[in-house]
Amino acid sequence: xxxxxxxxKRMIEQFGEFLLALKQLLTxxxxxxxxxxxxxxxxxxxxMEPQFVRDAPDDYLILATGLTQVxxxxxxxxxxxxxxxxxxxxxxxxxxxxxxxxxxxxANVLIEALLRQPFGAAKSDVERVDALVEKLEHFDVPFExxxxxxxxxxxxxxxxxxxxxxYHLLEAAPDDPALIEAGIAFYERLLQRKDHELLLGGLPRDxxxxxxxxxxxxxxxx
Numbered sequence: 001x002x003x004x005x006x007x008x009k010r011m012i013e014q015f016g017e018f019l020l021a022l023k024q025l026l027t028x029x030x031x032x033x034x035x036x037x038x039x040x041x042x043x044x045x046x047x048m049e050p051q052f053v054r055d056a057p058d059d060y061l062i063l064a065t066g067l068t069q070v071x072x073x074x075x076x077x078x079x080x081x082x083x084x085x086x087x088x089x090x091x092x093x094x095x096x097x098x099x100x101x102x103x104x105x106x107a108n109v110l111i112e113a114l115l116r117q118p119f120g121a122a123k124s125d126v127e128r129v130d131a132l133v134e135k136l137e138h139f140d141v142p143f144e145x146x147x148x149x150x151x152x153x154x155x156x157x158x159x160x161x162x163x164x165x166x167y168h169l170l171e172a173a174p175d176d177p178a179l180i181e182a183g184i185a186f187y188e189r190l191l192q193r194k195d196h197e198l199l200l201g202g203l204p205r206d207x208x209x210x211x212x213x214x215x216x217x218x219x220x221x222x
Contacts, residue, residue, distance in 0.1 A: 012044070015045070015081070017086065018037070018041065019081055021037070022034055022037055022038065023084055023085070023088075024038065026085075026088055026089065026092055029092070031092060031093060034085075034089055038050065038082065038085060038086055038089060041082055042082060045078050045082070046064075046075075046078065046079060046082070048064075050086065053079075053082075053083070054086070054098070054101060054102065054105070055107070058104075058105055058108040058109070058144070060171070061079065061105060061108075061109055062108065062109055062112050062113075064079075065079055065109060065113065069126030076109050076110060076112075076113035077110070077113075077125070077128070079106075079109055080106040080109050080110040080113075080128070080132075081106075083102045083103070083105050083106035083109070084102070084103065084106045084132060084135075085103040087099040087101075087102030087103040087106065087163060088129055090102060096139075100140075102138040103132060103135050103136055103139065104136070104139075104141075104142065104145055106132055107129070107132050107133070107136060107145055107148070107149075108144070108145055108148060110125070110128060110129050110132065111129060111145075111148040111149065111151075111152045112148060113125075114126070114129060114152065115148070115151055115152060115155060116156070119195075121155065124152070126156055129152065133149070138188065143169065143173070144170050146165055146168050146169055146172075147165075147169060149161075149165045150162055150165035150169060150186075153165055153188065154189075155166060157200065157201045158199060158201055158202065159190060159201030159202055159203035159208075160191055160201060160203045161202070162186065163203055163207075163211060165187075166183050166186060170183065177219065180215050180218050180219055181219070183211075183215045184212060184215045184219075186216060187208050187209075187211050187212035187215065188212065189215075190203065190208045191205070191208055191209070191212070
């Protein structure tokens with residue numbers, strides 16, 4: 001069934017109002033009411049049980065939001081925002097492991113959707129991911145999510161952040177030739193950029209060249 005743009009816009013606006021009301025409940029420490037509203041939103045907006053969402057593999061959730069080819073940001077944003085609010089609820093309750101689970105699932109869904117947008121990332125989507133990344137700074141970020149962050153930061157022209165992600169990945173898998181090749185390809189892409197673009201991205205050309213030389217040396221390039 002196809003919905004009109006006006007209908008979709010109205011639903012998004014109503015969801016935004018719901019999130020504001022939910023944040024107010026959390027601010028007032030009315031956790032029981034917030035939990036009830038969260039669980040209801042999972043069921044009514046996504047047709048999923050909240051526990052199922054928390055337990056489901058991230059790749060399944062990505063497919064469930066329609067991300068088989070081009071990202072459907074509307075559904076991805078709903079799922080991502082609910083997971084972020086769910087993480088906030090668990091953090092407020094001192095359940096930090098569950099909070100981390102929710103935040104990581106939200107990050108994987110939202111970043112994957114953003115990466116699959118064919119015409120660049122909307123400002124609101126970038127701001128949403130950036131706020132979520134700040135929450136993740138308090139937790140260990142697994143390899144899969146870090147790899148998505150690496151691609152995300154390059155996509156939004158934050159090259160220094162992307163390089164930091166690459167270093168984290170290389171610390172976890174220092175001898176992975178595929179990862180080293182991916183790093184080399186990253187630096188080679190950056191060398192195609194103009195000097196001012198690299199500076200704006202926080203990674204001047206000489207640092208790009210140095211990073212490329214280091215990775216080439218790892219693979220024995222001459």
